[in-house]
Amino acid sequence: xxxxxxxxxxxxxxxxxxxxxxxxxxxxxxxxxxxxxxxxxxxxxxxxxxxxxxxxxxxxxxxxxxxxxxxxxxxxxxxxxxxxxxxxxxxxxxxxxxxxxxxxxxxxxxxxxxxxxxxxxxxxxxxxxxxxxxxxxxxxxxxxxxxxxxxxxxxxxxxxxxxxxxxxxxxxxxxxxxxxxxxxxxxxxxxxxxxxxxxxxxxxxxxxxxxxxxxxxxxxxxxxxxxxxxxxxxxxxxxxxxxxxxxxxxxxxxxxxxxxxxxxxxxxxxxx
Numbered sequence: 711x712x713x714x715x716x717x718x719x720x721x722x723x724x725x726x727x728x729x730x731x732x733x734x735x736x737x738x739x740x741x742x743x744x745x746x747x748x749x750x751x752x753x754x755x756x757x758x759x760x761x762x763x764x765x766x767x768x769x770x771x772x773x774x775x776x777x778x779x780x781x782x783x784x785x786x787x788x789x790x791x792x793x794x795x796x797x798x799x800x801x802x803x804x805x806x807x808x809x810x811x812x813x814x815x816x817x818x819x820x821x822x823x824x825x826x827x828x829x830x831x832x833x834x835x836x837x838x839x840x841x842x843x844x845x846x847x848x849x850x851x852x853x854x855x856x857x858x859x860x861x862x863x864x865x866x867x868x869x870x871x872x873x874x875x876x877x878x879x880x881x882x883x884x885x886x887x888x889x890x891x892x893x894x895x896x897x898x899x900x901x902x903x904x905x906x907x908x909x910x911x912x913x914x915x916x917x918x919x920x921x922x923x924x925x926x927x928x929x930x931x932x933x934x935x936x937x938x939x940x941x942x943x944x945x946x947x948x949x950x951x952x953x954x955x956x957x958x959x960x961x962x963x964x965x966x967x968x969x970x971x972x973x974x975x976x977x978x979x980x981x982x
Contacts, residue, residue, distance in 0.1 A: 715746035716973045719760035721786075723772035723812050726755040731771050731810070734916040738965050739768070744973060757782045762792050764805070765976045766969065771811030771914060776819060776826055776866055787820050797907050803979045806972035808965065809910030811864055814902070817910060818868045821879060824899065825870040834939055835947050836957055837862045838888045839900050839913060845884035849971070850909060851901075853963050857888070859956035860900075861917035867898035868912060880905055887912075907972075915964035919951045926951075 718739055722732050732750070739748055751758040754772060759782070767789075793805050809817050819826045838857035845851050851858070871883060884901035901911045926932060926948065935944045951957070 715744050716742075716766060716976045717747035717764040718745060718749075718766045718768065718969070719764040720748075720750045721760070721767060721769040721813070722750055722752045723754055723770045723816075725772055725774065726752075727773045729771075731914055731916055734918055734961075735768055735770055735810075735965070738916060739969065741966070742969055742973065744977075753782050753786055754780065757785070759785050759789055762789070762796060762805070766972045767793065767805070767807045768965075768969075769807070769809045769813035769817075771813065771863075773812070775828075776812055776815035786816075790817060790820065794905075794908065797905065804907050804975060806968070806975075807904075807908045808968050809908075810916065811912055811914060814910035814912050815864075815866050815868055817904075818899075818902065821881070821904065822872060822875050823879070823881060823902065824868050824872055826866060826868055828866055829864070832865050832938070833862045833867070833887070833898075834864075834935075835862060835943055836860070836951065837913075839885045840888070841885050842883050844882040844903070845901065848882075848884050848903060850903070850964060850967060851884060852967075854959060855955065858960055859953075860911070860913035860915065860960050861957055862887075862913050864912065868902075869896045869898055871899060884909075885911075909968065911964070915960055917957050918961040919953075919958050 720735055720739060724732060736750065747764070749760065751760050753759060760767065790807065793807055797804050815826050818824060836859055839860050841851055841856045846856065876882065881902055881904045883899050884903055887898045887900050898912060900913055901909070903909045926935060932944060935947070
């Protein structure tokens with residue numbers, strides 16, 4: 711029987727705000743040659759949503775509050791729930807979902823996994839992310855150091871996990887934000903495995919050094935960072951941008967591994 715080549719839907723959550731993340735997600739997806747269908751849907755800008763016929767869904771980061779209402783919100787969450795229910799009901803066929811930053815916060819709020827609240831200060835830069843015991847064993851993070859490094863850019867965060875709800879859903883926390891010995895603030899949850907097929911990160915695994923360096927070398931973007939975070943933060947970010955042990959490794963591991971695993975599982979699914 712012929713193997714499925716896989717259909718991927720990329721959900722653009724950027725609300726018409728220019729960004730690098732979506733293009734990087736698309737580049738990663740296009741690096742896989744065994745796809746039968748690939749399409750981008752402008753969820754917050756045009757209220758576009760895929761149907762449930764896709765095998766893999768990747769939902770991007772985006773600006774604004776993950777708690778905001780909008781005409782797209784209910785249909786988006788209905789799609790998530792429909793895919794979740796499909797996986798629960800199907801013994802032979804599964805569909806895969808990856809949530810990034812804004813999408814991660816939105817879905818964690820929907821599943822009531824913890825508290826979503828605004829940060830006292832924007833978290834921005836190339837920052838260490840620490841694996842939990844579950845994260846050390848999880849195949850998604852295999853090949854990354856502990857801590858590993860990722861691009862963080864968020865005004866909101868998931869904290870105060872409801873462990874009873876995590877247990878009911880079968881979800882696990884895979885990573886936490888950097889350890890801060892000088893402040894008594896709860897560390898944000900940086901990655902969650904909702905199920906075998908659903909996973910998400912509060913950081914940006916799609917970020918890669920070449921495009922970022924070009925982007926932040928432009929004077930306009932440089933001055934925005936310096937104005938908001940200071941010259942030291944800008945210098946530190948640029949210094950570590952193309953370190954092979956930092957975001958270059960994270961970029962090469964997380965999303966490519968998720969897609970490769972999903973496509974492999976899809977190719978094994980028998981058509982009845």
